Amino acid sequence: MDFPFRIVGFDLDGTLVDTAGDLTAAVNHALALLDRAPLSEAEVRPMIGLGARHMLEQGLAATGGVSEGVVERLYPELLRYYGQHIAVRSRPFPGLIDALDRLDALGVRTAVATNKAEGLARQLLAEFGLADRMSAIVGGDTLGVRKPSPGPIHAMIEQSDGGRTAFVGDSIYDVMAAKAAGVPSILVGFGFLDRPAADFGADHVIDHYDELVPLLAGL
Known part of the structure; x- marks a missing residue:
C-alpha cells in the first residue's frame, strides 16, 4: 500500500x-x-x-x-x-531520528516551518545533521508572516514540490496554521505545551515519535 x-x-x-x-x-x-x-x-x-x-x-x-x-x-x-550557545543542552526528542529514517525509506519528504529565525533554525538543525535532510526550512523571518498564518506551511509545501502533507507541532500556533493551510495537524504531547494536549484541537496527538509513522500510515 x-x-x-x-x-x-x-x-x-x-x-x-x-x-x-x-x-x-x-x-x-x-x-x-x-x-x-x-x-x-x-x-x-x-x-x-x-x-x-x-x-x-x-x-x-x-x-x-x-x-x-x-x-x-x-x-x-x-x-x-x-x-x-545554540546546542549546549538542546537534543532531538527521543525516537525522532528513527521516525525520520522510516519516512525517508518510504520516500516521504520532511520539511520545517518554524517561527524561529531561518538562520538560527538552519544552524540548529545543522548541529544535529538534520538540515540537509529537510526539503525546505521556512523560518519566522523568511516570508514576513509567521504561524498561525498558513503562509509558512504553504511555502514549505511549495518548496518541497507539493503533495499531500501533514504537519507536526507542539503549540496552538502550529495547530491553527495547519488548519488554515488545510492539512492534518498532529500535536506532540511531549512538547512545550502551554495547556493540556486535549485542549489544542489538533486532529491527532502522539506521545512518542514511535507513534508517528504508524499514525500517518493509517490516515
Missing part, C-alpha cells in the same frame, strides 16, 4: 528538538543585563513558540515588566548569546 503523505512538515522548538535549556539560558542572559532574577526552564517553556522576541517580552513581563526601549536593546544581545 502506498504511504498516504508525500510531505511531513515539522515545527522545530519543542517538536523536533528540545531547545528549552538553551533558550532559557539565553533569556536569563538578557535578564541578567538588567540585574533581574533568572527564570526556570519550566517557566520559559510556555513562552516559546512565537519567536525569540516574543519569548524575551514574556520573560521581561514575568520579572518586573517591559520598560520602553528595553526589548530593542536586549533582543540583539539575546540572539548573539543564543547563536553562540
